[in-house]
Amino acid sequence: MDHKPPPPHVVVVGGGLGGLAAASALVNRGLRITLLESRPRLGGRASSFNDPKTGEMVDNCQHVSMACCTNLADFSRRVGIADLFRRESVITFLSPENRISRLRAGIGPAPFHLAESFLSANYLTWNDKLRVGYGLACLARNHDVRPGESFADWLWRHKQSVRTINLFWATVLVSALNERLEQMDVGHARRVFVDGFLLNRSGFQMELPIAPLGELYGARLETWLREREVEVRLTTGVRSIDCGDDAALQGVTLRNGERIPADFVVLAVSYDRVAGMLGETTLAGMPALAGLNRLESSPITGVHLWFDRPVCPFDHVVTPGRFIQWVFNHTAIQGRTATTSTSEDPDGGQYLQIVISAAYDLLAMDKTEIRDAVLADLVEMWPAARDASLVRWWVVTEHGATFAVRPGVDAFRPPQRTPIDGLFLAGDWTDTGWPATMEGAVRSGYLAAQGILDDLDRPARLIRPGLKSGVLAKWLLGRSSRPSVPPDPSRFVPQLDALNPADVAT
Ligand SMILES: Cc1cc2nc3c(=O)[nH]c(=O)nc-3n(C[C@H](O)[C@H](O)[C@H](O)COP(=O)(O)OP(=O)(O)OC[C@H]3O[C@@H](n4cnc5c(N)ncnc54)[C@H](O)[C@@H]3O)c2cc1C
Structure with a gap:
């Protein structure tokens, strides 16, 4: 009897956009794919939580993409969620004197x-x-x-x-x-x-999701992957990546002790988890990871406000020179289809989401203080906010929202391919040339998947090129380059001993 060898087994660790992009690009290619995610939902940092008071899905924070994010757009088409984004071709600004541009x-x-x-x-x-x-x-x-x-x-x-x-x-x-x-x-x-x-x-131009992130990258993705025979295991934390004495990849061990053998592993967790999961011996053979402990995080605060009546007359607005930076009118954005727009919900109220990036100064403030500072800005911008009642509110600060794009940061970002055969990295923090964005995360997943297909002698080009440059723009600016300045070498002193797995939360 003819015994066919089992298909190569790919284990993706982490169900954020990096892991999801890798898994989605590998389906239907004769591989067995297992996706392991420690939380009870997919989406990673781009996800929603359930408001216990209403049961409503609330995004951890508004996520915005731009039309130049061609790989995120490709991913959205690939997994069938492109219809859940809406293009904004005009961006509205409100000056400190309340003048519109x-x-x-x-x-x-x-x-x-x-x-x-x-x-x-x-x-x-x-x-x-x-x-x-x-x-x-x-x-x-x-x-x-x-x-x-x-x-x-x-x-x-x-x-x-x-x-x-x-x-x-x-x-x-x-x-x-x-x-x-x-x-x-x-x-x-x-x-x-x-x-x-x-x-x-x-x-x-901006791309705004018209559904909660939990639906986009959670429920929809989970169904899409399962329908394509990806084994998706939620609430399944991985404790370690296992390599033999010969440094050959064996698979992964879960927190519950279960071992899962694998031919390929895509480690798509955040950068501060990697060292703890690889262990000192494996890390020592991976000099490209020596800069990981030089990466730092930057916080973002999202403030969610539900008013009993309309307050903001725009779908979105950028607010230069204020405490708040962006206001998104969720009632208008998520309550509409591609052709309709309404600023009111059926009860006549309005849900606004305010975003404050690089929110270092907010870390010392309590949530009520942040809420009041935001409300003070809204009242100055729109008098209706003074009379409106605040029905509900949330202030969500993600301390480790993104890795910080400090000067020379790219020197600390490792490539997706590692020196260990079969082990790949993914995540917005890996070397993509992009900052910490959904586009960067998807690129990293595609690059890891490309590496696996190369190793299997089935090369495929998954990475999508950027938008076509205008002729004049190309002539004047050339191609967009990667950051051209080498980092200050004094910032890059490999400190393997500082990557002590015991210091890293898993
Ligand atoms: C508040 C906020 C606002 C943002 N706004 C924007 C925006 O407007 N536009 C934009 O483009 N980007 C934005 N981002 C950034 C964007 O969300 C991220 O760049 C992107 O989602 C990162 O995806 P990732 O896969 O690299 O990492 P993650 O999303 O962090 O995914 C890693 C996954 O690994 C899982 N994991 C960790 N440890 C284990 C383990 N031991 N075993 C199994 N699984 C594990 C985690 O639970 C997580 O699901 C924002 C981020 C935040 C936090």
Whole structure:
């Protein structure tokens, strides 16, 4: 009798977007796939919790994507959730004096398609605009970037004022990169402007989910994967990745002691869990992981407010120069289809979600203080907030929301392929060239899956290219580059002994 060898077994550890992207790209390729997730739900950091008072799914925080995130878009199409995003081609800004400006593509070709909106933005004076224009031109040309320098220092050296820094640069970048300008990598800042705002006419447009994250990346994904014979095991924490004495990959051991043999493992957990799961001996053979203990985290606060009546007249609004940074009108965003929009829920109330990125200053505040500071901003912006009653509220601060894009950070991010045959890493913190975003996480998962297919001699190109650059933009800016500045070598001193598994929570 002919005995066919069993299909290669791939174990994906972690059901965040990195792990989900890897698993989704490997289905229907004759592999046995097991996805292990320690929490009772998929989605990782992009997920929802159930409000115990109402049973409603509430997102941990609003997640926004941009049209330049081509791999996230590919993933959404692949797993059949693309219909749950809505494209916003106009971004609304409200100045500190409550004047409205809108960012939309005008008639000019990239990179000048946003010039008209920029020149008419009323939260900047003409003097501010000249300064910002000069700064943007220098940034696009990668002018005079010094190793280890923060973006704030670069801005000071490029004639930016306190006003332009606070009202323009911080407004765009603090939320895009979840970091303060004083500790932000210049290359990543440049990339946001070049990839997002300059190379392509539509790259800056926003993609907003019109369903809770828990439905997008949780329930829908789980069904999609199970239908394709992926064994999804929730509430299944992995304790360790197992390698033999010869450093050959054997599989994984669960927290309950169960051992699962595997031909390939994609370790798609957050960076602070990796050392504890690999163990000292394995780590010692992986110099690319020596920089992991140099990665740091940056917090994000999401404030959820349910009012008894409409307060905010917009679907979303960016608020330069305020304590709050973005307001999302969830009643309007999630209560609509691709063609309709309503600012009221059936009871006449409104659910707003306020996002504050790089929320370091909020860590010392209690939740009521944060709520009151947010309400004070809302009342200044919309008098209706003064009369409205707050029916319910949540303040959710994710301390480790993303890894921090500190100067030179890319030197500490390991590639997806490891020196151990069959063991791959995934997660937004791995080397993708992207900051900690859903796009970065999906890219990492695709790169890990590509590595597995290469090893099986079934190469496939999973990574999607970026949006096509406009002809003029390409000529003026060249291709978007990875951060071009080498890190300050003094920041990168491998400290293997500091990666003590005992110090790392699993
Ligand atoms: C508040 C907040 C707001 C954000 N806003 C945006 C945004 O607007 N736009 C954007 O693009 N990105 C945003 N992000 C970032 C985005 O959510 C992440 O970049 C992305 O979800 C990371 O996915 P990941 O797979 O790399 O990691 P994770 O989502 O952290 O996934 C890792 C998974 O591994 C699991 N795990 C850990 N240990 C084990 C174990 N021992 N065994 C089994 N499983 C384990 C975890 O439970 C988790 O599910 C935001 C993040 C936060 C927290």
